[in-house]
Amino acid sequence: MKNNSKKSFVRTLSLKPPSLSDNTADVDRLVHSLKNEIKTDHLIMDFDMIQSLPHLIRQWDYQLDCILYRDGTRWGIAGIKGTDDPSPVCGIAVDLGTTRVVMQIVDLVSGQTLGQIAFDNPQIRIGPDILARIHHTDTDQGLNHLNRAIINGINENIEKLGRSCGIKPENIYLMTLAGNTAMTHLFLGLDPHWIIREPYIPVINRPGTIEAETLGVKINPHARIFTFPNIGSYFGGDLIAGILYSGMDNSDETAILVDVGTNAEVVLGNSQWLIACAGAAGPALEGGVTRMGMMAGPGVIDKVTIDPATRNLSIRTIENHDPKGICGSGLIDLAAQLFIAQMLDIRGQLLPSACGRRFKKKDGVGYFVVVDKNESATGEELTISQVDLDSLVRSKAAMYTILETITSTVGIQLDELETFYIAGTFGSFIDPKSAISIGMIPDLPLSCYDAIGNSSLGGAAMALTDSECQRKIDMIRDRITYIELNVNQELMNRFSAAKFLPHTDISRFPSVKI
């Protein structure tokens, strides 16, 4: 079934064979027909494809499928095949995370997702975080090591993913990739040295569309890779992909998008304007915050419930394995439930009497036993200390402060927001009700919250099947105003007020009943 939709990158052509009265050359015949089909003046074709065209076009009796790619206003041909050839025509979307990489194979004709794979960014072995990796590029062959690590990781996983869904690497004609500015640079083999040094200049803002072969990505030899543009060193293509995926740039209603990763990145706007900022809110919310803090995975506590009457605690673990730790969303649940059950006061302090036997002290610091050692997978108590809770309170206060600051910048109240998109793995697991209870996010009707999952991957996948996306991506990029959060007295006042559960101004959280 062919899909000659006006948005598709795959077009079926039936060329008029040449004759004495129409002696247009083979290449020009094809290009002319395609230019008409996609309404463009610009269309390029790889030279080796030109060399092989005359034989193929006659073999195919002038009936062929063209796989197109786009690079800004330019179009090009990423592949041609006879209409009788049943081999699949696919693209691959990549969310290039600092820690984790997720890829999705999409059928370019039907638009269907055929499979997905996730793997740790192999660069972790070289440097755990962005800063360490950028410093590594200053060593001999450092940039090359990091570049080869991610390219090889992607190649291996394309093959693995392809095997699982019956797609060969040569069936993949397009790749779209979204990542933060530093990761994108390392993927492209561009020196990120100046990204972290004043005045923080990337090598490139709009990498556009590059030959897969040039980058060493092993898919179809004519395939092209579109890399989402960045706005600067601290606002990457992953967030632009997220905005695209949310669709907030299409709506007249003002929405907010929050992506919590290492940083909490926040975008506010609508079809008329977009403003964005980033703040350090994240580290406290994912793995590393507590001794037992960890990423979501089997055995990790992702939900906690406390009966306010009996103060009995029940937990849910991922895949129902024996509990071995707690992830960000579980931690927020725990704090919210402790607060509602009045086991935590409004400053986030554990109340020993209310916590009863679950409250203990070690080296003068109070802690709360979430799981007894005889019920845990590790044979150790799973606990959360007052220090961890203080850290969570600072994080949630930072998040609320960012939200309040960005909205106030354009004179909007938080409760005027129509939609609140929460992106990222964190967003998929978080219970908005709990996050509202501790005052991390505003007290909007729950229906306003939309957990859109991996929006970076989602945006990348959109760009595989909709040839208009690049124009939209450019518009999003050009429309965003990036604001720096100035740490001034006003911000500090907001932060201080937000360091209470749910907030000093309790009237902002009418739904939170204790």
Added chain:
Amino acid sequence: MKNNSKKSFVRTLSLKPPSLSDNTADVDRLVHSLKNEIKTDHLIMDFDMIQSLPHLIRQWDYQLDCILYRDGTRWGIAGIKGTDDPSPVCGIAVDLGTTRVVMQIVDLVSGQTLGQIAFDNPQIRIGPDILARIHHTDTDQGLNHLNRAIINGINENIEKLGRSCGIKPENIYLMTLAGNTAMTHLFLGLDPHWIIREPYIPVINRPGTIEAETLGVKINPHARIFTFPNIGSYFGGDLIAGILYSGMDNSDETAILVDVGTNAEVVLGNSQWLIACAGAAGPALEGGVTRMGMMAGPGVIDKVTIDPATRNLSIRTIENHDPKGICGSGLIDLAAQLFIAQMLDIRGQLLPSACGRRFKKKDGVGYFVVVDKNESATGEELTISQVDLDSLVRSKAAMYTILETITSTVGIQLDELETFYIAGTFGSFIDPKSAISIGMIPDLPLSCYDAIGNSSLGGAAMALTDSECQRKIDMIRDRITYIELNVNQELMNRFSAAKFLPHTDISRFPSVKI
């Protein structure tokens, strides 16, 4: 001295260094500035140039020269260098002939020609003419052999030419190449199989601009090669370059351009329209027509004078060497002088009595002794036979018939032509007065005749220093109407009438006095 003329491919830029208030990426900073400079929306940069830019741009303190190239409406960067770098920035123009290749190195900044070289097309060793070479491509590796032969020949001669004028291959950033459709295909490694087979379809009409590296041409690694477009299998880029060089497409006055090579190719037109045709007129006019017929070269007779009173014959040879043969222009001179001295009748028959001792017969065929054996370089008589003269008369009649036919197609009289461009080596040596005397070309005032030399090379060189040329070339290509000469009764009547010296209708040649 820098030349930032609006037509130049070389532009000097002074970029504003980045700052906290202007954090545009390195590549985008350069591209944005260049887009402004050349007023374009489309500008591409090779990926390895992108990778090296951040270091270079800082080393050059944001002051750099950019060497641009054009591909239709797109622009790209063929080279960047610091403004302090004194190395030359050159281009090379190539006239790719079936027999002979001529190349010229041009300074892209000053526009000056630095040197020129000519060499035999090395493909001659594989096949002497177009047809033989195209048949050779049907053999195993045949196309590859022919392609390597011309590419290697060009590479060797670039180095040789470069050495003679102090230019290294890496100083050459642009190449422009004009040739007939078959030669262009062999240069590009494109299969010319269908060019000589009905319905005569080239692989490509507009090869556009291709990486030198892709084609194996050893100049600067980022250099680009622009190949002049063709209109079909029998109307090549060499002729389009010739039209460009003549400037006839710019003038309101109607002019005619004749390029005599293997074929006589004729273009008629002005700034409003252009029509073209080709006819087999040439073979009789260059090497091979007579036993002694040969290309121009030392010792070759290029000028003949006969005193009509005494019938004494005097010759001029190239470089004043002892005579060893006669070239096309010498042959035309000879025939014209014989005719004016009444030693040849109006049918082109030698008159034995008038020729005297110079007339001899062998095997029943009369011939004329041009040089006695004791005066020739070969020790043999240099002669021209009645068969040779008959052949010349047919050739000149064919030429005149083509000229008459193409002008009558648009209702123009030959004597209305303002300018008559004669291109090619042949055109450089021919004496228009002699050609008029035998009725080969019309009896226009001698000032109308303009021998423009190697117009294919001239057009190619123009495209190196004027970035507007590609637009003009496209316009020329799109504006030309190619007419097939139909061999009908009218054409045969014209041909018959033209087979007399100068013509049956003597009133057409008032200047020819016998």
